Amino acid sequence: MLRKAVVTAAVLALGLTACGSGGGAKKDDGTLVVGATAVPAGEVLTYIKDNLAAKAGLKLEIREFTDYVLPNTALQEGSLDANLYQNQPFLDEFNKTKGTDLVSVVKAYLPPMGVYSKKLKDLAKLADGATVAVPNETTNEGRALKLLASAGLITLKPGAGTTASPADITANPRKLVIKELEPAQLPRSLDDVTIAVINNNYAQDAGLSPTKNAIYLESARNNPYANLLAVKKGNEKDPRVVKLAKLLTSPEVHTFIEDKYQGSVLPVTSG
Numbered sequence: 363m364l365r366k367a368v369v370t371a372a373v374l375a376l377g378l379t380a381c382g383s384g385g386g387a388k389k390d391d392g393t394l395v396v397g398a399t400a401v402p403a404g405e406v407l408t409y410i411k412d413n414l415a416a417k418a419g420l421k422l423e424i425r426e427f428t429d430y431v432l433p434n435t436a437l438q439e440g441s442l443d444a445n446l447y448q449n450q451p452f453l454d455e456f457n458k459t460k461g462t463d464l465v466s467v468v469k470a471y472l473p474p475m476g477v478y479s480k481k482l483k484d485l486a487k488l489a490d491g492a493t494v495a496v497p498n499e500t501t502n503e504g505r506a507l508k509l510l511a512s513a514g515l516i517t518l519k520p521g522a523g524t525t526a527s528p529a530d531i532t533a534n535p536r537k538l539v540i541k542e543l544e545p546a547q548l549p550r551s552l553d554d555v556t557i558a559v560i561n562n563n564y565a566q567d568a569g570l571s572p573t574k575n576a577i578y579l580e581s582a583r584n585n586p587y588a589n590l591l592a593v594k595k596g597n598e599k600d601p602r603v604v605k606l607a608k609l610l611t612s613p614e615v616h617t618f619i620e621d622k623y624q625g626s627v628l629p630v631t632s633g
Contacts, residue, residue, distance in 0.1 A: 368438040393421040397445035398427050401566040402627045403589065407446060410609050411616050416503060420605045428546060430499060437594060438462045441540040444603055446470060447563070447612075451524035451585040452501040468607040469588040471516070471619055472628040473562030475509055476576030480552045485513055485578045490536045492556035498542035500525050505580075505587060506559035507531070510538075513578050522614040524586070562627065572626040589628050617632075 373454045398404045404426050411422045417570045426441065432630055433445040434456050436444050448456075450466060457464055477485060494515075496506040504526035517533035518526055528540045549568035562572060572579055580587075591610060593603055609615060611630065619629040 367616070380415060384584035391421065392559065392602070394421045394600075394606060395425060395443045396487055397425050397427055397436055397447070398440040399428070399430075399433075401449040401561045401563050402471065403446040403563070403625065406471065406610070406615065406619065410606070410615065414609050414612070414614060417462075418605050418609060420609070422600060422606070422613075430502075430545065434460070434462060434592075438590065439465055440574060440594070443597070443600070443604065444591055444593045446591050446633070447589060448592065449501075449584060449589055451505070452499075453590070453592060455501045455525060464592050465595045465598060466590040466592055467598055467603055468611060469608040469630045470588045470615075471630055472582055472585055472588045473519050473527065473563055474580040474582065474585075474628070475505055475559060476572045476580065476586070477513070477557050477578040478549075478552060478570055478575055479557040479559050479577055481556055482577060485515075486555070488515070488536065488538075488556065491539065492536065493539045493554075494540055495541045495543050495548055495551045495555040496546040497559070497561060499547065500527075502545060502561060503527060503542065509559055509578070509580055512581075566626065573624060582628050612620060 367500070367611065386390060396407060398415050400409055400566055407422065407424045411424065419496070430448065430452070431519050433447055436442045437445050453464060453466060456462060463537045482488060494510065497503050501524050506524045507516065507518060507528070507530070510516050515536060515538060516531050519530050519532045522530040539554060547566055548558045549564055549570060560570070565572060570601045591607055597603060616629040
């Protein structure tokens with residue numbers, strides 16, 4: 363999945379938060395075990411667990427992860443029943459490169475990617491030769507490069523898709539230096555780079571508000587990157603999964619997302 367071998371043993375060891383795990387056996391009491399990154403997926407799922415699950419007859423356990431690989435690995439291996447954290451291009455690429463057979467059940471929300479900086483408040487003032495940090499994962503890097511292109515900073519070759527890489531840059535008039543980093547490291551890189559293109563969950567984990575702190579934010583219009591509830595192929599009709607999918611797109615969750623994130627995360631009401 364990763365363009366470079368960045369998932370070291372140390373990263374894998376840190377992949378699970380102290381409060382969760384990805385390797386334990388599934389529950390035998392009918393509980394649906396769902397893997398998620400902490401923000402916003404973990405918060406949305408916690409809201410459902412605390413407020414909606416019981417009435418829907420759903421027992422829910424949330425296991426939090428701090429990377430983008432282990433939640434899918436655990437889902438494929440069967441220690442999770444579902445996960446919530448990724449978009450369709452990422453899932454497609456993961457299946458292609460890892461040989462997994464994970465599928466989308468429903469789209470839940472859009473966490474817009476943003477450009478952040480401790481040195482600039484206006485992207486128009488970005489100097490020639492500036493260092494720009496981007497995620498080093500294939501689809502997230504392509505997404506970041508497309509965001510930079512939409513801001514007019516670079517040009518990508520025609521047809522460059524969701525897996526676009528720096529090799530697809532055809533014009534870089536400001537001679538920007540593209541620095542590829544593990545997504546979780548991007549907020550910490552802000553002291554060392556001019557700007558960083560950061561995934562929404564890692565930005566919020568670091569206390570950055572997409573609507574307040576991003577100097578350039580991804581548009582929701584025709585955006586393919588809504589986060590989705592995923593399961594292993596064949597489990598789409600599991601009654602527990604169906605219940606969770608319905609709750610994720612319910613008016614109550616729609617309102618929760620709007621009230622809590624104030625535009626930093628956008629609800630999706632249909633799959």
